Amino acid sequence: MSFLRECRRQSADVWEAYRRHPWIEAMAAGALSPERFVFFQLDDGPHVAEFNRTLALGIAKAPVGHAWAKAAAHVLDDLSTVGELGEKRSLVEELGFAAELAADRWTCSPAREGYLNHLVRVGYEGTFAQIAAAVYPCSLFTEVIGERFAGREIPGPPAYRRWADMYTRRTRTQMCAAHARVVEEAAAEGGAAERAALERLYRRSLEHQVRVFDAAWELDGAWPGGTVARAARATAAQDYR
Numbered sequence: 001m002s003f004l005r006e007c008r009r010q011s012a013d014v015w016e017a018y019r020r021h022p023w024i025e026a027m028a029a030g031a032l033s034p035e036r037f038v039f040f041q042l043d044d045g046p047h048v049a050e051f052n053r054t055l056a057l058g059i060a061k062a063p064v065g066h067a068w069a070k071a072a073a074h075v076l077d078d079l080s081t082v083g084e085l086g087e088k089r090s091l092v093e094e095l096g097f098a099a100e101l102a103a104d105r106w107t108c109s110p111a112r113e114g115y116l117n118h119l120v121r122v123g124y125e126g127t128f129a130q131i132a133a134a135v136y137p138c139s140l141f142t143e144v145i146g147e148r149f150a151g152r153e154i155p156g157p158p159a160y161r162r163w164a165d166m167y168t169r170r171t172r173t174q175m176c177a178a179h180a181r182v183v184e185e186a187a188a189e190g191g192a193a194e195r196a197a198l199e200r201l202y203r204r205s206l207e208h209q210v211r212v213f214d215a216a217w218e219l220d221g222a223w224p225g226g227t228v229a230r231a232a233r234a235t236a237a238q239d240y241r
Contacts, residue, residue, distance in 0.1 A: 003187035003195065004136075004180055007202045014206040018137070019144045021213040027164075028148075030155025034095045037160065040216035041088045042101055042230060043112045047212075048088075049103035050116035051138060052081050057123035058131040068132065071178040078171045087166065091159045100230050107230035110223055111215040115208035122201060129186030132179040133198040137205040139176035141167045 008015050023040070026032040055072045062069040081103060089101045105113050122134040146167030154160045166172075183202075187195045215221065221229030 003184050003198070004202075007199050010199065011203045011206055014203060014210060017210045018140075018206055018213070019148075021210065021217070023213045023217045024144065024148075026217075027154060027156070027160055032156060032160070034097070034157065035219065036216055037157075037163075038092050038095060038097045039219055039221070040213075041092050041163075043108050043212065043216060043221070045085055045088065045101045045103050046105045046108045047112055047116050048084050049081050050105070050120050051135065052076055054119045054123035054131060054135055057120075058128055058135075061128040061131065063128075066128075068128075068178045068182050071175050075171055075175050079169070084166075091163055094159045095157060102230060109212070109215045109221040109229045111208075111211040111220070112229075115205075115212055118204060118208055126201070127186075129182050129190075129194075130197060130201055132182040132186075133201040134205050136176070136179040136183060136202060137209050139172065139179055142173050142176045146172070 023032065023036060026036070052075075055076060059069045059072050062072075085101055085103060092098075092101065100107075105116060108116070119134055119138075123131055126134065145164050149161075149164040150168055154164060183198055187198055190198075223229070
């Protein structure tokens with residue numbers, strides 16, 4: 001059994017909570033409200049920026065000319081922060097909502113900030129392989145969303161289909177595979193302590209992924225003291241039709 005298959009087996013409870021989250025199941029069933037969809041997109045803006053920051057930190061730590069670094073550089077070029085935020089803004093506006101899409105952590109939910117802080121901390125403190133392990137669960141959107149919805153009808157607004165198709169792009173699938181290769185190689189070459197560290201990071205990123213879907217499902221962007229994240233303040237610019 002490969003190392004990542006073993007990681008998935010050890011974290012089966014979290015993996016199932018991720019891939020079968022009520023938010024995703026509702027989209028498959030045609031029961032996902034535009035408000036929940038838009039919450040996720042707005043809340044994801046800061047994540048896009050910090051995820052790409054983490055990739056850049058990984059490039060700096062990777063061996064010169066490494067295939068992973070080339071794949072990451074291609075992501076940053078082909079799926080730039082500005083470009084992806086623009087796509088999300090278009091989806092939100094298409095649904096009739098004010099697209100206050102930002103790229104700073106002050107605008108996101110507590111759950112989302114926890115996730116992006118986790119990724120950036122690993123980017124600064126972790127090894128090249130540990131960065132790959134931490135970002136791998138997010139890249140699994142190519143499986144959880146891309147593969148699941150490829151070639152099948154998604155009931156609801158066309159924006160849902162357009163969003164799901166973003167995770168079938170070759171640039172993303174190649175990056176996901178590159179993460180997996182790096183983690184597998186590090187696990188094979190490292191000792192027990194390194195494998196344990198990689199597994200912890202994989203599981204914690206899965207746990208964060210579930211939490212951000214929870215926030216979008218529950219429309220929970222509230223901070224103690226009454227501060228509300230921008231994602232939770234999304235209000236329809238016009239009646240949804």
